[in-house]
Amino acid sequence: MSLNPDRFLEDLHRLRSFGASGQGKGVVRPAFTAVEIAARRWLASRMQEAGLKTHLDPVGNLFGLNGEKSLLIGSHSDSQPEGGWLDGALGVVAGLEIARAAKEAGGPPISVVNFQDEEGRFGILTGSDVWTGKISLAEADALTDTDGLTLSVARSRMAGRTREFLPHDMFTGFIEMHIEQGPGMDVSGDQIGVVSDIVGIREVRVTITGRQNHAGTTPMALRQDAFQALSTFNQRINERFSAVATPETVWTLGHAELSPNASSVVPGLARFALQWRDGDRERLIHMEQIMREVAAEVAREQRVKIELGEVGGIEPAAMDSRLKQALRTAAEDLAPGKWLDLPSGALHDAANVSQVMPSAMLFVPSIGGISHAFDEDTKEADLVKGLEVLNQAALSL
Amino acid sequence: MSLNPDRFLEDLHRLRSFGASGQGKGVVRPAFTAVEIAARRWLASRMQEAGLKTHLDPVGNLFGLNGEKSLLIGSHSDSQPEGGWLDGALGVVAGLEIARAAKEAGGPPISVVNFQDEEGRFGILTGSDVWTGKISLAEADALTDTDGLTLSVARSRMAGRTREFLPHDMFTGFIEMHIEQGPGMDVSGDQIGVVSDIVGIREVRVTITGRQNHAGTTPMALRQDAFQALSTFNQRINERFSAVATPETVWTLGHAELSPNASSVVPGLARFALQWRDGDRERLIHMEQIMREVAAEVAREQRVKIELGEVGGIEPAAMDSRLKQALRTAAEDLAPGKWLDLPSGALHDAANVSQVMPSAMLFVPSIGGISHAFDEDTKEADLVKGLEVLNQAALSL
Numbered sequence: 001m002s003l004n005p006d007r008f009l010e011d012l013h014r015l016r017s018f019g020a021s022g023q024g025k026g027v028v029r030p031a032f033t034a035v036e037i038a039a040r041r042w043l044a045s046r047m048q049e050a051g052l053k054t055h056l057d058p059v060g061n062l063f064g065l066n067g068e069k070s071l072l073i074g075s076h077s078d079s080q081p082e083g084g085w086l087d088g089a090l091g092v093v094a095g096l097e098i099a100r101a102a103k104e105a106g107g108p109p110i111s112v113v114n115f116q117d118e119e120g121r122f123g124i125l126t127g128s129d130v131w132t133g134k135i136s137l138a139e140a141d142a143l144t145d146t147d148g149l150t151l152s153v154a155r156s157r158m159a160g161r162t163r164e165f166l167p168h169d170m171f172t173g174f175i176e177m178h179i180e181q182g183p184g185m186d187v188s189g190d191q192i193g194v195v196s197d198i199v200g201i202r203e204v205r206v207t208i209t210g211r212q213n214h215a216g217t218t219p220m221a222l223r224q225d226a227f228q229a230l231s232t233f234n235q236r237i238n239e240r241f242s243a244v245a246t247p248e249t250v251w252t253l254g255h256a257e258l259s260p261n262a263s264s265v266v267p268g269l270a271r272f273a274l275q276w277r278d279g280d281r282e283r284l285i286h287m288e289q290i291m292r293e294v295a296a297e298v299a300r301e302q303r304v305k306i307e308l309g310e311v312g313g314i315e316p317a318a319m320d321s322r323l324k325q326a327l328r329t330a331a332e333d334l335a336p337g338k339w340l341d342l343p344s345g346a347l348h349d350a351a352n353v354s355q356v357m358p359s360a361m362l363f364v365p366s367i368g369g370i371s372h373a374f375d376e377d378t379k380e381a382d383l384v385k386g387l388e389v390l391n392q393a394a395l396s397l
Numbered sequence: 398m399s400l401n402p403d404r405f406l407e408d409l410h411r412l413r414s415f416g417a418s419g420q421g422k423g424v425v426r427p428a429f430t431a432v433e434i435a436a437r438r439w440l441a442s443r444m445q446e447a448g449l450k451t452h453l454d455p456v457g458n459l460f461g462l463n464g465e466k467s468l469l470i471g472s473h474s475d476s477q478p479e480g481g482w483l484d485g486a487l488g489v490v491a492g493l494e495i496a497r498a499a500k501e502a503g504g505p506p507i508s509v510v511n512f513q514d515e516e517g518r519f520g521i522l523t524g525s526d527v528w529t530g531k532i533s534l535a536e537a538d539a540l541t542d543t544d545g546l547t548l549s550v551a552r553s554r555m556a557g558r559t560r561e562f563l564p565h566d567m568f569t570g571f572i573e574m575h576i577e578q579g580p581g582m583d584v585s586g587d588q589i590g591v592v593s594d595i596v597g598i599r600e601v602r603v604t605i606t607g608r609q610n611h612a613g614t615t616p617m618a619l620r621q622d623a624f625q626a627l628s629t630f631n632q633r634i635n636e637r638f639s640a641v642a643t644p645e646t647v648w649t650l651g652h653a654e655l656s657p658n659a660s661s662v663v664p665g666l667a668r669f670a671l672q673w674r675d676g677d678r679e680r681l682i683h684m685e686q687i688m689r690e691v692a693a694e695v696a697r698e699q700r701v702k703i704e705l706g707e708v709g710g711i712e713p714a715a716m717d718s719r720l721k722q723a724l725r726t727a728a729e730d731l732a733p734g735k736w737l738d739l740p741s742g743a744l745h746d747a748a749n750v751s752q753v754m755p756s757a758m759l760f761v762p763s764i765g766g767i768s769h770a771f772d773e774d775t776k777e778a779d780l781v782k783g784l785e786v787l788n789q790a791a792l793s794l
Contacts, residue, residue, distance in 0.1 A: 082609070082657040120661060146658075182614030199613065203660060212479070214768040215649035216596065216674050216743035217579030220642070222766075227650055228635075234628045245617070252612035253624055255660045256653070260479040261543075263600060263652045263670035264517060265769045273660035277613050346613035369619075371611040372662045 002105060003391050005384045008097040011046060012383070015039060015077065015093060016085040025085040026374025031078035031117035031126070032060070032154040039077050043092065043114055050100035052112065058137060058162045059130040060116030060155055065170075066099060067109040071394055072171040072357075073098055074113035075178060076127070076349060084179075084376020088118055090364075090383065091177045098391045110394055111171065115349045122151040124203065124312050128352035131165060134314070146255060173323055173358040173397070176350040177390050179378055183369025184342060191385045192331040192339035193363030195319050198351040199248070199343060200284050202313035203275040204291065206233075209305040212260065212268025226270035227258055229302040233294055237274065240290045244283065248345065251276035251287070279316050279343060317351040323360035323397070330392035335385055346371075362390050399502060400788050402781045405494040408443060409780070412436060412474065412490060413482040422482040423771025428475035428514035428523070429457070429551040436474050440489065440511055447497035449509065453559045455534060456527040457513030457552055460563060463496060464506040468791055469568040469754075470495055471510035472575060473524070473746060481576075481773020485515055487761075487780065488574045495788045507791055508568065512746045519548040521600065521709055525749035528562060531711070543652060570720055570755040570794070573747040574787050576775055580766025581739060588782045589728040589736035590760030591721055595748040596645070596740060597681050597713035600672040601688065602706035603630075607699070609657065609665025623667035624655055626699040630691055634671065637687045641680065645742065648673040648684070676713050676740060714748040720757035720794070727789035732782055743768075759787050 018039035019029035029036045040062055044054045047064030055063040063072075075091025095112035102110045116127030122143040129135050141152035180186075185193055210224035234253055241251050256272035276287050288311055299306040324341075331339035344361060353359045364386035367377045415436035416426035426433045437459055441451045444461030452460040460469075472488025492509035499507045513524030519540040526532050538549035577583075582590055607621035631650055638648050653669035673684050685708055696703040721738075728736035741758060750756045761783035764774045 080657065080662060081659050082662075119659075180614065181611045182616075183619070201613070205660075212770045213766070214578045214743060215651055215672060216598070216647060216741075217577065217768065218647070218766070219579075219644065220647055221644075222580070225649075227653065228631075231628045231631045231650075234625075235632055238625075247616065247618075250613060250615070250617055252622075252660070252663055253628075254612055254655070254662050254664055255658050256624065256655055257658070258651070258653055260477065261652050261654070262478050262769075263649070263672050265477060265479075265651050266649055267651055268770070275612055275660050344613075346611060369610070369615065371614065372657075372659075373609045373665065 003097065003101045003388065005387060008093060008387055009380060009383070011096060012089065012093045015089050018042065019079065021082065021374050023374040025377060027079045027083050027085050028081065029079040029083065030081055031119065031121045032157060036078050037157065040114065043077060046096060047112060050096065051103050052099060055166060056158065056162045057131065057165045059127050059140060060158055061127045061131055062114040063166060064096065064099060064112040066103055066111050068170060070109035070111040070171060071397060072111050072113055072174045073390070073394060074115070075176050076115040076118035078117055078119050080119050080372045082374060084371055084373060086179045086376060086378055087181065087371055090179060094177045094387050094390055097387060098394055107395060118349055121145045124201065124314055125347065125349055125352055126151065128349040132352040132356050134352055168356040171357055173320065174350060174353040175323060175360050175362065175390060175394065176348055177362045177386055178348060179366045179371060180363040181346045181366050181371035185363065185365035186367055186369055188340065190338050190340050191335045191364065191382050192389050193342045194324055194327045194331060194339065195344045195361035195363060196341050197279065197316060197318045197343055198348055199277045199279045199345055200281055200314055200316035201275065201277045201347050202284050202288055202311055203273060204311045205273050205309035206295070207307045208270040210268055213266045215264045215266055218266055223266055224303050225266050226304060227267040229298050229304045230256065230270040230272060232302065233298045236294045236298065237291065240294060241276065241287060244286060249278045249283065250345065277345065281316055314347060314351050317354045319354065319360045320358035323358055326393040326396050327360055327362055327389065330389045330396065334389050334392060362386060400494065400498045400785065402784060405490060405784055406777060406780070408493060409486065409490045412486050415439065416476065418479070418771050420771040422774060424476045424480050424482050425478065426476040426480065427478055428516065428518045429554060433475050434554065437511065440474060443493060444509065447493065448500050449496060452563060453555065454528065454562045455559045456524050456537060457555055458524045458528055459511040461493065461496060461509040463500055463508050465567060467506035467508040467568060468794060469508050469510055469571045470787070470791065471512070472573050473512040473515035475514055475516050477516050477769045479771060481768055481770060483576045483773060483775055484578065484768055487576060491574045491784050491787055494784060495791055498788070504792060515746055518542045521598065521711055522744065522746055522749055523548065525746040529749040529753050531749055565753040568754055570717065571747060571750040572720060572757050572759065572787060572791065573745055574759045574783055575745060576763045576768060577760040578743045578763050578768035582760065582762035583764055583766055585737065587735050587737050588732045588761065588779050589786050590739045591724045591728060591736065592716055592741045592758035592760060593738050594676065594716055594740050595714045595745055596674045596676045596742055597678055597711055598672065598674045598744050599681050599685055599708055599710035600670060601708045602668070602670050603692070604704045605667040606702040607665055610663045612661045612663055615663055620663055621700050622663050623701060624664040626695050626701045627653065627667040627669060629699065630695045633691045633695065634688065637691060638673065638684060641683060646675045646680065647742065674742065678713055711744060711748050714751045716751065716757045717755035720755055723790040723793050724757055724759055724786065727786045727793065731786050731789060759783060
């Protein structure tokens with residue numbers, strides 16, 4: 001039986017029933033939550049029904065294997081705390097359908113992978129970080145989510161069901177299909193994006209310790225207010241990063257919490273995360289230096305303690321020439337004039353996997369450029385076009 | 398039997414066992430939590446043992462009554478989310494000891510009061526706000542805490558145990574003893590502060606709605622980042638408020654939360670509270686105008702929606718001349734040369750009660766000026782000196 005777009009769309013819609021947000025097609029399915037594990041188990045059953053051999057590694061990456069040497073296709077099924085239905089899920093279900101159709105048709109061996117914690121509840125791209133050797137399992141186990149839960153405790157929920165890490169040389173290459181997550185293709189009207197390279201990322205968690213005190217009796221001049229230090233840090237980062245940024249450079253302060261977080265108390269503690277992304281490794285390093293200078297300045301000026309966690313991240317990654325060419329050829333055949341080469345501003349598991357085998361990525365448009373939000377969506381015709389281009393490229397290799 | 402400082406200190410230490418934080422003498426006893434209600438019940442039993450008639454009004458204010466016309470002494474036993482052992486508790490236990498000693502000695506009728514939710518889990522000074530008619534019970538019932546719980550639901554835990562609101566004319570006046578909560582007396586070496594007046598306060602809860610999006614694929618120029626709008630709002634408030642402030646003017650952004658609060662997502666929503674205090678009503682109003690201008694500017698510049706909640710607060714309040722004079726006379730007798738007149742930068746129930754009867758306040762020092770924190774403390778000798786001055790003033794009226 002050949003590629004079945006209806007079966008692909010049915011599986012994709014079924015997957016969003018795990019952790020459905022009840023708002024649009026949104027999902028709430030962070031790594032290692034009960035619904036995320038249920039979704040992973042259901043995907044394993046679909047792989048088995050397709051005749052693929054399932055394999056769960058110690059960090060929770062799920063493989064559906066076809067033979068001892070195969071092309072690997074996939075992505076991740078965990079979501080942001082408030083996520084869309086396609087981010088990650090699309091690439092996993094596309095891999096499932098293409099591997100299933102190839103198996104049924106007696107085609108070339110194709111396997112599927114569903115990485116764990118791509119959204120970085122614990123680290124950055126935790127599942128592929130560990131599988132590709134970027135960090136050790138022991139290092140990963142010590143990572144915590146924003147509530148202080150360790151990965152070690154979280155993954156103990158899978159105890160007894162996991163096996164060893166798979167060797168990388170089982171796979172001839174890796175292709176990941178994904179939504180663009182930005183407005184570019186939606187504006188240009190292209191249906192297919194062939195990713196040239198993936199930008200690098202850096203992230204640091206910061207703790208500011210000031211002096212908790214009464215909001216009515218502590219004169220302004222005597223305060224050591226952790227929130228004011230955070231706000232000044234943020235403004236100064238904006239000024240200094242702007243001075244070195246390109247139009248593609250981005251930075252975000254997306255997580256922050258105060259303690260005791262009461263309106264009548266000068267905050268004694270602020271914790272937050274700062275993230276920055278760029279295609280140029282040297283610029284990423286320069287921005288880290290700027291961040292360290294700003295932290296030292298603000299700590300001195302506002303008489304607070306600023307502790308910087310380890311600066312984690314991932315390097316900018318180029319995609320494999322042969323795989324890119326296969327995607328371009330299939331795109332021009334199936335969507336003539338409606339495809340383009342473009343960089344990925346978002347981080348993906350393919351950035352990690354590219355360190356251990358030839359890797360490539362294929363984008364389809366995001367309506368309005370919206371992602372990491374419940375109203376993330378893509379036209380069904382674009383989803384199917386992406387599936388067909390990826391399938392034709394995979395069969396041509 | 399006359400005033401018993403040991404009994405007073407024992408009761409004060411016993412009270413801090415309700416909600417003890419395990420850090421120093423700190424307590425975690427916000428209004429209407431289980432430990433707060435247990436503490437209130439224990440205080441009622443101590444009032445009854447002293448021969449006082451207990452009365453719980455609909456909003457949870459607890460009275461220990463001596464006769465149909467009496468002087469009222471008290472404060473509150475609820476705490477901040479991370480509070481000290483003396484803030485409020487001191488005034489309640491002092492009132493208990495003085496009323497008890499007067500009753501035992503056949504002295505003048507003195508009653509004690511323990512107001513509810515002085516720390517503003519739901520409103521500003523919720524219990525005395527309602528009793529003094531500043532807001533109606535129906536208005537108070539609609540107030541919510543930062544988790545969205547309504548006062549209506551919270552106070553339903555007392556169902557069946559409450560009675561009517563007491564008439565104000567049962568009382569000839571009100572005196573509240575409290576820790577200073579600032580560094581002034583600790584630095585000057587004074588033991589007793591006679592409060593001249595209480596500063597006014599304004600507070601507003603603000604909601605900023607931007608556009609939640611992916612932190613890697615949304616160009617900086619296209620973002621509608623709710624946290625960035627919050628940070629700009631804060632910086633601009635600092636600039637504009639500084640231009641109109643006196644050395645006694647204070648403002649605080651103590652509560653803030655982002656949504657979805659994840660490091661890889663541009664925040665779509667920010668909620669926070671801004672509070673400002675000053676002794677001059679006109680300046681409070683001027684600061685509100687500035688706040689509204691800044692909100693409108695930032696909303697326009699950063700293309701976000703900024704919604705301002707109702708601006709609540711309390712007016713600056715002068716203390717009663719006759720009661721102040723009684724406190725000064727007793728202070729000069731028992732702590733000659735070691736007392737002073739001073740304004741209160743903190744808000745207190747006495748500000749509300751002063752609207753319906755003659756009211757006054759007495760301060761004792763705070764070590765290091767620390768309050769609204771677990772390490773809030775006062776020397777025992779100062780606690781006892783305050784008790785003795787208040788008792789002598791009360792008996793002289």
